[in-house]
Amino acid sequence: MKKHNFYAGPSILPQYTIDKAIEGIKDFAGTGLSVLEISHRSKEFVACINDTISLFKELLEIPSGYQVIFLGGGASLQFAMVPMNLLNKKAAYLNTGEWAGKALKEAKLFGEVVEVASSKEKLFNYIPKNYTIPADADYFHITSNNTIYGTEIKRDLDVKIPLVADMSSDIFSRPLDVSKYSLIYGGVQKNLAPAGMAFVIVKEDILGKVNRQLPSMLDYRVHIKGESMFNTPPVFTIFAAQQTLNWLKIIGGVKVMQKKNIEKAKILYDEIDRNKLFAPTIADPEDRSLMNICFVMAPEYKELEKFFADFAKSKGMLGIEGHRSVGGFRASTYNALPKESVEALVAAMKEFESKN
């Protein structure tokens, strides 16, 4: 039976990436060696990492003055690295969910942190809008997509201080105006590659302004200078990211991808809104994530939750249980998820409705 991979992350990758990964594991760039055992200093891998950086710059139209680096350790390490590298006195954070809260917590070790707004009192079911960012803060931090609660900031904010965004789960899902950000970071395990790496897109002139001494591995400038090779980088993960970006380029880039993502999300949100058995957790369409679509059983059908979970599983749906803090269901519809999987889920919802 065909499986539909709705996991929130690590999550579905394009078949293209998987096929190319196997090819590279068998023989990397004609070297006769596997990409799993090639030196990061080999000319073939140096070409691979440089091309991956070029694809980032090309696909996201990154302006000059920005650097792209790849770091081991995932986005969680960036929760600490961002304030270590940028926070002198005060930082402002928007609290839109669990990951935003974790980022905020780590920053407190390095200076004063102002929570400009939080949607916690409503289980993070909306994106706060009217808030004031302290003009004297070193930066303003947002989490653009909230995987657990299913909200997303789908446009580039205009703020007067350096804007820092964790885009772990929506990078490359839409065109970005990178010039509005000073730093964008994220784990790669949603829209790019297998888990185990973070990307950082950073405007170089915001660095070097803090007074604290930084360990080499936690200093962005060290990795920029070393061209992501200060230490041995995650070679295979970078190779896989290169394949995914090649696939994205073949498809037509982030503009085409955004159209596909809007279309996929509409199919599912429309069914959640229509089907009387189910209810959306996020009311405002503006705040609804295109990457993680959360829904629950309607109050009067609450007792059917377990049955629908089993029914969907019997139809090949994997990973649609909602996070334990929200309950219900979550269908992650990242770039690589085909429309067919969304249609299969909607068909299962309709069939379940007709049976109940």
Added chain:
Amino acid sequence: MKKHNFYAGPSILPQYTIDKAIEGIKDFAGTGLSVLEISHRSKEFVACINDTISLFKELLEIPSGYQVIFLGGGASLQFAMVPMNLLNKKAAYLNTGEWAGKALKEAKLFGEVVEVASSKEKLFNYIPKNYTIPADADYFHITSNNTIYGTEIKRDLDVKIPLVADMSSDIFSRPLDVSKYSLIYGGVQKNLAPAGMAFVIVKEDILGKVNRQLPSMLDYRVHIKGESMFNTPPVFTIFAAQQTLNWLKIIGGVKVMQKKNIEKAKILYDEIDRNKLFAPTIADPEDRSLMNICFVMAPEYKELEKFFADFAKSKGMLGIEGHRSVGGFRASTYNALPKESVEALVAAMKEFESKN
């Protein structure tokens, strides 16, 4: 032509690991999904990481009271994490090469660092022996194998303070008396898996004794509590490590591996000592690494260096150039390198001798 992978790291992996990696990429544990896109919270991956930890404990005979954790970022991040987690006032370091020196440098950010001995004045061509470790230091740090210079501490030292070892390049190459160490760490990209992860074997009772506040991701106790899943771990890398450890277990474990490594190294060192065109860089057999075998052209044949490099390459030898700071040649003979590759290199050295 068959290629012989003598790279210093990332380096050769067992064919078993590569074959199983491809199988897992096609279908992980019968899930119908690729290991590259499986959730780290899936029961199949939880079983995989638990089994990998069990294999560490079984193959290295790790006593109770120790924890095994996997962290993103490689050994270089551990250069900072070790002192962050263990250094209150003073730490002692043995300086046996470039990586030892880097570890020592990072520790200086966190307290007083005593370099108990250094072989730097002789280009690190020996392991210092008679030195005094300050009794009041929080720990003593060694780098058991020095990949660049080709020296190795091949036995477990008896010291009176907590012993910390970077075993990036010789872990699993021989039996260890883990009880003599308080912490062993390393990158996985030599004897275990593709690059992008560090392992840490830590005696739990040495933790929690420093006063500084640690970012969550840099606190060993957080990762122990989270069972290496505080953040999303490098799923594929752990899966690959599991395969390599299965292979090692099938072969007969670290005792059998040590015998093979001694045998391989002897074949090459014997030829370096015999062949008049070449000279070893490490004189004392006790200090000679079994993992990275360094040699140069004999002084009177110095002008042949480039010719031998090209000749060896023409015979399929990859990665035998010495590090730029030493020059000459370096053949890395990690666990996965077959004896046939060493024999092929020796045959090339003999043929080159007869032609010159």
